[in-house]
Amino acid sequence: MSLVEEGAHAPAAPGGAGGPGAAVEVSGLRMRYGSTDVLRGIDLHAQPGEVVVLLGPNGAGKTTTVEILEGFRARSAGDVSVLGADPATGDERWRARLGVVMQSWRDHGRWRVGQLLSHLARYYTPYAEPGLPEPRPVADLLETVGLTGYAHRRINTLSGGQRRRLDVAIGIVGRPEVLFLDEPTAGFDPEARRDFHDLVHALADENTTILLTTHDLDEAEKLADRILILAGGRVTAQGTAAELADRVPADAEVKWARHGQRFVHSTPDATAFLRELLEEAGDEVTDLEVRRATLEDAYMSLVRRHEAGGTHDAAAAFTEEVR
Numbered sequence: 206m207s208l209v210e211e212g213a214h215a216p217a218a219p220g221g222a223g224g225p226g227a228a229v230e231v232s233g234l235r236m237r238y239g240s241t242d243v244l245r246g247i248d249l250h251a252q253p254g255e256v257v258v259l260l261g262p263n264g265a266g267k268t269t270t271v272e273i274l275e276g277f278r279a280r281s282a283g284d285v286s287v288l289g290a291d292p293a294t295g296d297e298r299w300r301a302r303l304g305v306v307m308q309s310w311r312d313h314g315r316w317r318v319g320q321l322l323s324h325l326a327r328y329y330t331p332y333a334e335p336g337l338p339e340p341r342p343v344a345d346l347l348e349t350v351g352l353t354g355y356a357h358r359r360i361n362t363l364s365g366g367q368r369r370r371l372d373v374a375i376g377i378v379g380r381p382e383v384l385f386l387d388e389p390t391a392g393f394d395p396e397a398r399r400d401f402h403d404l405v406h407a408l409a410d411e412n413t414t415i416l417l418t419t420h421d422l423d424e425a426e427k428l429a430d431r432i433l434i435l436a437g438g439r440v441t442a443q444g445t446a447a448e449l450a451d452r453v454p455a456d457a458e459v460k461w462a463r464h465g466q467r468f469v470h471s472t473p474d475a476t477a478f479l480r481e482l483l484e485e486a487g488d489e490v491t492d493l494e495v496r497r498a499t500l501e502d503a504y505m506s507l508v509r510r511h512e513a514g515g516t517h518d519a520a521a522a523f524t525e526e527v528r
């Protein structure tokens with residue numbers, strides 16, 4: 206895990222610069238809306254086939270970051286490269302190599318599902334080069350996202366979750382090399398969510414680079430090769446879910462039962478506490494459980510620190526505590 210403080214760029218890979226061959230490379234990205242600085246120097250990178258998850262509270266700048274990488278939003282400053290091109294000047298051939306699932310689409314609700322996907326697939330056809338696959342056939346797409354049988358349904362008659370599945374199908378119709386997914390599973394039922402996670406793993410296995418935003422920490426843990434936490438316009442921490450959770454200074458929770466009575470105790474040193482407990486009453490202790498810090502604990506700890514004292518202080522305090 207690495208921590209990034211004001212004005213500093215991320216350290217060397219895997220937390221830092223992507224180096225040659227990176228699918229996405231961002232350095233010192235800044236975005237200002239009016240007089241408000243939303244992004245204050247973001248560094249991030251993703252290697253081909255890597256799944257990078259952006260976490261952060263509402264308004265942290267996740268969508269802004271993703272939209273800049275997609276070429277839909279002009280940045281205020283910084284260097285950005287996606288598949289070797291600057292998104293601000295990327296041409297149609299470059300765009301055809303990307304897949305985008307935005308937070309909301311405003312397409313024509315009276316279109317039918319299959320009609321829209323066929324129409325979009327035609328956009329990619331001229332860019333299919335010898336050796337490169339054609340756009341995905343509509344029937345395959347519908348099966349992949351669990352919408353088989355919905356080809357003739359009008360889009361405005363889909364439920365929220367079905368609409369979101371269609372959004373994912375739209376994102377992958379052109380077999381993208383880089384796929385941006387902005388809160389893709391909002392409104393998914395548990396089965397759709399699991400199917401989607403399988404899809405992300407399959408796409409990553411095919412070497413698709415995926416940049417995903419979510420508020421679902423379980424989802425982040427399941428999918429991410431690397432998680433970046435955004436707060437106060439900066440990447441305040443990054444690492445695997447396990448790395449982030451391991452280093453949070455949260456207490457462990459020990460639960461046990463004795464003579465049928467249940468007990469819970471929070472402790473910074475579970476090993477010492479257990480030793481004492483078992484020495485005192487080892488034969489009588491049953492149903493022993495130890496819960497250690499999770500990604501959620503790490504996330505909450507960092508975001509609360511940020512809210513209390515600003516990102517710079519939060520990152521510095523977090524660094525102190527993980528030493």
Ligand SMILES: Nc1ncnc2c1ncn2[C@@H]1O[C@H](COP(=O)(O)OP(=O)(O)OP(=O)(O)O)[C@@H](O)[C@H]1O
Binds near residue numbers: 261
């Ligand atoms: N076009 C705009 N003009 C002015 N401010 C904007 C604009 N778009 C976004 N913002 C502001 O920029 C900040 C970051 O917004 P953004 O949508 O990137 O956050 P986010 O991390 O994606 O949030 P959420 O989790 O709620 O989707 C917010 O304070 C938002 O109000």
